[in-house]
């Protein structure tokens with residue numbers, strides 16, 4: 001796990017060998033301890049270089065080991081002993097030096113980085129802090145403000161920025177190991193005391209308290225209840241105010257609290273869930289690692305509304321040429337200006353030049369004859385989408401992939417009107433598509449494995465987190481949203497207010513409560529869907545709208561809000577009021593309060609006090625319950641996929657893991673018991689009836705989430 005070689009007759013070259021990222025597993029730590037001992041005790045060796053195999057220095061501690069008991073030599077004393085050694089040690093950093101990997105580099109007396117390397121202390125993103133001396137050494141090296149920023153955000157820096165900050169001593173474009181060996185030879189005669197970071201004093205800003213306070217306040221605003229960033233601030237405060245020996249103790253204490261927290265478990269689960277999500281498998285046996293995607297060089301986007309524009313930008317910025325189609329000249333010109341503006345701003349932010357030459361705008365579908373792939377992003381209307389697909393089928397090359405950005409319509413029905421159902425697939429982007437990371441790849445029953453592989457690989461290239469899901473109304477994300485938002489509106493009937501519910505959900509950690517989110521998305525969207533499905537319409541008595549429809553409980557309040565022309569932010573009024581149409585500053589609206597009171601008195605509902613816990617339980621358990629149904633229906637392959645969708649598409653707090661992980665943390669028995677309780681109280685709400693899979697898992701002793709799949713295996717897969 002650590003290879004030892006003697007090079008240039010006197011330099012010990014220690015290579016970490018734990019692919020793919022040379023993480024510091026117990027075997028690697030053991031290997032480092034052994035090879036360092038050998039280097040320090042061999043009189044022929046005058047200097048040491050540490051590097052990593054396969055172009056990667058080290059990706060940090062082995063995160064998989066965090067779940068089990070600690071084995072092998074602990075990292076902190078091992079690193080302290082490297083720093084204390086009497087022979088110069090040089091870190092040769094290629095690829096990445098992250099977390100424990102950077103902490104290892106910080107105990108080396110010198111650091112040489114390749115120009116393409118990235119460095120950082122991302123522990124905070126795993127609910128931890130850099131507890132192998134990182135919070136104590138980095139401030140001593142680069143000062144409190146810069147160290148605070150890196151440690152509390154977990155941001156990776158380029159080697160050029162690392163050089164400017166003083167983290168590395170040299171950046172090279174050449175073979176970093178060779179450069180480091182030469183460097184080590186030159187360092188042999190030099191004193192090491194000033195190179196031992198733990199022995200340095202921290203350059204302390206005069207306004208330390210004010211700085212720490214400002215950072216704490218900033219974090220409290222942004223971190224939505226995450227503990228780790230605040231613990232990082234405390235650890236850096238210790239570096240500034242205590243000698244190293246005490247600071248390191250404080251670092252360990254803070255780490256101990258974080259390490260055993262549910263938040264750390266959730267964030268580490270998210271790390272692996274995100275990586276697992278791309279690994280799709282079909283019932284046919286085809287899967288992500290044995291199906292070759294097609295290469296996509298050119299694409300078309302049909303429709304230059306909000307979604308189409310974002311999709312066009314996301315394609316062009318990764319080097320794919322895009323033909324954007326609109327049906328009307330004025331709309332096309334508006335779309336063109338918006339897309340160009342977005343692409344220019346995006347390029348400026350990334351420090352690259354905007355790839356405007358890749359864009360073409362047209363009014364004619366005829367121009368799409370030769371593209372490799374088309375993404376339809378027209379209005380959410382099945383008849384319109386079918387017409388577009390029929391036409392594409394006639395016009396495009398027989399090999400062109402036809403994709404729809406529908407947010408919930410039947411992808412197979414679209415495939416059915418084409419001459420190539422195997423090349424039809426859903427690519428459900430989230431708004432704004434050039435910002436939001438999530439892509440649901442909706443596999444119809446006839447989508448070929450090559451088509452799925454191509455859509456997934458295109459998503460990855462577009463820097464999206466892509467999740468393969470089955471075809472059903474609303475797919476995964478929007479299907480689950482219904483029971484969640486239904487519970488919120490039922491709670492309004494019973495006595496809650498939009499602002500109360502939103503506050504509880506936002507305090508839980510959601511980026512936005514359900515009502516603020518609806519105002520942002522536009523209330524008319526759901527209203528149109530309800531009209532299309534016959535739940536509401538001209539036949540409904542506006543004075544006395546029924547509270548039971550299609551055999552189940554129905555809350556007419558959202559329709560009543562829409563009937564007043566309140567469609568959310570875009571109209572300046574929705575569940576809240578805004579300063580102006582398009583405004584974003586939501587304020588409680590007395591008119592909504594009035595509407596709720598009138599509604600309750602009309603139906604003789606006595607409002608009651610609703611606790612925060614009831615809001616959380618009803619909204620989140622209804623959400624997870626639908627997730628269990630999605631798993632048993634085979635629409636999602638794993639709970640991890642659902643959780644990734646909710647984090648990246650719906651603002652579910654990452655430190656809670658996602659709705660399915662949250663359910664597992666609360667305890668499946670409790671989720672089942674609460675759902676049974678609420679279903680008894682509301683028997684006409686089918687979404688509250690516990691799903692058979694939830695019952696089955698509880699009956700099997702509530703296995704950990706990673707084992708749920710074994711209980712779903714026998715059920716039908718739509719993927």
Ligand SMILES: CC/C=C\CC(=O)SCCNC(=O)CCNC(=O)[C@H](O)C(C)(C)COP(=O)(O)OP(=O)(O)OC[C@H]1O[C@@H](n2cnc3c(N)ncnc32)[C@H](O)[C@@H]1OP(=O)(O)O
Pocket residue numbers: 020021023059060061062063064075096098099100101122123126130131132272275276
């Ligand atoms: C006392 C405590 C001391 C220290 C604490 C720490 O060090 S905590 C760990 C801090 N390090 C990190 O957070 C880095 C995590 N890894 C990454 O950010 C990326 O993996 C990386 C290194 C930038 C590489 O990205 P890339 O896109 O190239 O690959 P991918 O992410 O798909 O990873 C490849 C496979 O490696 C697994 N993996 C990555 N890092 C770790 C790790 N630190 N421990 C364990 N496993 C790791 C990852 O899960 C992938 O596995 P696979 O089975 O192929 O899905």
